[in-house]
Amino acid sequence: MIVNADLLPRGGYLDVVVLIDTLRAGTVAPILFERQLQELALTPSLKLARALDGRLLLGEREGVPPEGFNYGISPAALRGLDLDGQRAVLVSENAPTMLSRVQGARHVLLASLYNAAAATTLALQLAEARIDLVCCGFGGAEDLDDTLTAGVLASEIARRAPDTEFVGGAGLAVSLLRAFPEPLEALWQSRAGHYLRRLELEQDIGICALVAHSEVVPAQVGAELANGTPVYRFAAQRAAPV
Amino acid sequence: MIVNADLLPRGGYLDVVVLIDTLRAGTVAPILFERQLQELALTPSLKLARALDGRLLLGEREGVPPEGFNYGISPAALRGLDLDGQRAVLVSENAPTMLSRVQGARHVLLASLYNAAAATTLALQLAEARIDLVCCGFGGAEDLDDTLTAGVLASEIARRAPDTEFVGGAGLAVSLLRAFPEPLEALWQSRAGHYLRRLELEQDIGICALVAHSEVVPAQVGAELANGTPVYRFAAQRAAPV
Numbered sequence: 001m002i003v004n005a006d007l008l009p010r011g012g013y014l015d016v017v018v019l020i021d022t023l024r025a026g027t028v029a030p031i032l033f034e035r036q037l038q039e040l041a042l043t044p045s046l047k048l049a050r051a052l053d054g055r056l057l058l059g060e061r062e063g064v065p066p067e068g069f070n071y072g073i074s075p076a077a078l079r080g081l082d083l084d085g086q087r088a089v090l091v092s093e094n095a096p097t098m099l100s101r102v103q104g105a106r107h108v109l110l111a112s113l114y115n116a117a118a119a120t121t122l123a124l125q126l127a128e129a130r131i132d133l134v135c136c137g138f139g140g141a142e143d144l145d146d147t148l149t150a151g152v153l154a155s156e157i158a159r160r161a162p163d164t165e166f167v168g169g170a171g172l173a174v175s176l177l178r179a180f181p182e183p184l185e186a187l188w189q190s191r192a193g194h195y196l197r198r199l200e201l202e203q204d205i206g207i208c209a210l211v212a213h214s215e216v217v218p219a220q221v222g223a224e225l226a227n228g229t230p231v232y233r234f235a236a237q238r239a240a241p242v
Numbered sequence: 243m244i245v246n247a248d249l250l251p252r253g254g255y256l257d258v259v260v261l262i263d264t265l266r267a268g269t270v271a272p273i274l275f276e277r278q279l280q281e282l283a284l285t286p287s288l289k290l291a292r293a294l295d296g297r298l299l300l301g302e303r304e305g306v307p308p309e310g311f312n313y314g315i316s317p318a319a320l321r322g323l324d325l326d327g328q329r330a331v332l333v334s335e336n337a338p339t340m341l342s343r344v345q346g347a348r349h350v351l352l353a354s355l356y357n358a359a360a361a362t363t364l365a366l367q368l369a370e371a372r373i374d375l376v377c378c379g380f381g382g383a384e385d386l387d388d389t390l391t392a393g394v395l396a397s398e399i400a401r402r403a404p405d406t407e408f409v410g411g412a413g414l415a416v417s418l419l420r421a422f423p424e425p426l427e428a429l430w431q432s433r434a435g436h437y438l439r440r441l442e443l444e445q446d447i448g449i450c451a452l453v454a455h456s457e458v459v460p461a462q463v464g465a466e467l468a469n470g471t472p473v474y475r476f477a478a479q480r481a482a483p484v
Contacts, residue, residue, distance in 0.1 A: 066459055141246075169383050172389060
């Protein structure tokens, strides 16, 4: 298995992409599906989200849900919800932008530390020859939280698939594990982490630092343009029993 | 001072760019100027290099100087030359490609571990408000050698300029120093390092791991297109005495 890590999306992906957004969309999504959500749409547009019928609206501006939204995107706050059979739309600037750069891959999975083991298992089951671990980063630059998560995933893939060949930034990402034996510290020091600390959302960093707490892997099931704005739809997928 | 690190060039640089190519162009260039070279041109084209009159030709294909070339680009082999007053052209695929992405900056400096301290001093003297540490990477992906060097430069800038603000990948690069207290190990494990080891050029990795051995900073003094191919010209610059 060829395992590549891109510390920011570069495009041209064909097989399995694991899109990593540890703080926070990649952690929030499996948490929502754990709460029995049926489908999650991601879009960058508040306006578009408000126009979608029959969906819970999740989003934040400076840490607060915008007008008319049901919830923010704090995993700490979302963990206790009962979302049985509901559909939701999550408004985020970064994740949909990065999703636009991985379209064309056969499979697009959403991952974080929170579902790291499940994402590894499913990626290995789906991939024909190559897994691209693609980090969302923060503000258009590489960030510690996603790079460390790519390292966790890459080393776990190598442990399970002995014929793994690291290419691209995979070796660099794995090296970062030596600097941060405790993932929480990398998330705390990341630029995304600084942003959350400024908003006094430290508890979110703590939840996003939990490794392999969920068996759910959000997998892209569709993408549409609505008034020129992309909407990416995800459903829960679980790895086949090994 | 704002200090950014891009683990690959992204463009849009305006103030001071320190382009990092530790294995090997960023190490070879200061070594050549230490040997009293007057001017160094970088270009990706063997054919163009052969057409330039009166210049020493430096380059490699699979570790060997191409036909008609005077020298390879092994720093181990170049350290003993007397190049007093001569001009040279260095053919490299990666460095000129990355140079094309940093044009537009007021100053473009070439750096590695070998001239890390001098590059830091000069960058601080030249910058109005921002220093962009831009890594060349390897094969279009981020690599350990250049990212670690960016970390060395960023932490040295922060030590000397207490008002330094890290943005972009600067924090990530500095974190990598914790994983590699000995730079040689990062260079050894990098993909560029693996490439050199395959060519049995291990001694080059050893020289490129030397930190702050040169006071020379190659600074871009011009760029031209010759038959559509870019040629970037560098001259030696030294920091003003502090």
